[in-house]
Amino acid sequence: MANTIHETPEWETPTPKQSFLSRCNVFSKPESTLPTTKEGSWGSSVPKDRKYFGRSRKVFLLIVGGAIVIVLTLILGLGLGLGLKHSSSKALPLPSNGGIFTGDLTYYAPALGACGITSSSTESICAVSHIIFDAASTGSNPNANPLCGKKIRITRQKESGSGNNTVDVTVVDRCVGCKAEDLDLSLTVFKRLAQEAEGRVIGSWAWLQ
Numbered sequence: 001m002a003n004t005i006h007e008t009p010e011w012e013t014p015t016p017k018q019s020f021l022s023r024c025n026v027f028s029k030p031e032s033t034l035p036t037t038k039e040g041s042w043g044s045s046v047p048k049d050r051k052y053f054g055r056s057r058k059v060f061l062l063i064v065g066g067a068i069v070i071v072l073t074l075i076l077g078l079g080l081g082l083g084l085k086h087s088s089s090k091a092l093p094l095p096s097n098g099g100i101f102t103g104d105l106t107y108y109a110p111a112l113g114a115c116g117i118t119s120s121s122t123e124s125i126c127a128v129s130h131i132i133f134d135a136a137s138t139g140s141n142p143n144a145n146p147l148c149g150k151k152i153r154i155t156r157q158k159e160s161g162s163g164n165n166t167v168d169v170t171v172v173d174r175c176v177g178c179k180a181e182d183l184d185l186s187l188t189v190f191k192r193l194a195q196e197a198e199g200r201v202i203g204s205w206a207w208l209q
Contacts, residue, residue: 092132093181095150095207103181105154105203107190113173115148119186126152127173127184134174147171151208154183156193156201167192168208 055063093101110119114133119125128147136147150171155164167189175184183205187196194201 092135094132094136095147095209098207100204100206101181102202102204103179103183104200105156105183105185105190105193106178106200107185107187107196108175110173110186114142115145115172116143117148117172119172121187123186124167124169124189125172125186126154126169126189127175127178128152128171129178129180129182130174130176131178131180142174152183152205153208154185154189154193154203154205156203159195165193 091097093099093103107121108127109121110123110125110127112118113125113127133142133145133147137145142148148171151168152171153166153168155166157164169183169185169189173184175182178184183203185193190196193203
């Protein structure tokens with residue numbers, strides 16, 4: 001008896017069932033819509049066989065990359081520097097910060113000051129610290145410094161311990177040896193606050209303008 005071979009018609013061939021995740025293409029790899037190149041963006045825009053300013057592509061790209069790094073470093077450095085200057089200015093005894101400051105009071109022999117004003121020891125004047133004088137500067141001309149001509153009220157407790165001595169002074173100079181809160185006064189002003197022989201005392205002061 002001959003063996004009968006039963007062939008299943010094509011339309012009867014069972015189709016493999018797909019799972020729910022397969023039908024939703026959850027694990028299917030998305031097809032890229034971007035054009036593919038052998039060398040990437042740099043390679044396509046900067047061909048190997050060309051010279052750039054007399055240099056090979058590799059050297060040229062290194063120069064460009066180095067320049068970008070330098071520019072970014074300068075930008076970050078400038079931003080950091082400005083930020084530090086701004087934050088440090090907030091802590092200085094400048095008129096814009098207000099408040100009462102305490103520092104050393106000394107005296108000197110005035111002459112032609114940084115503000116371009118000639119003064120004497122008999123006038124009610126003072127020199128502020130170079131730290132705040134320079135911080136307030138808006139240009140290269142010290143005569144135009146915003147602190148020049150500003151009024152300061154200085155207060156110090158009397159030697160007897162009862163009450164205070166107070167004197168108002170005008171800023172006319174810049175004190176190189178002073179800390180930020182220190183003031184250098186004319187002898188007349190100093191003697192209204194302390195004995196000349198003391199030379200250096202502690203006092204409090206505030207901006208009037």
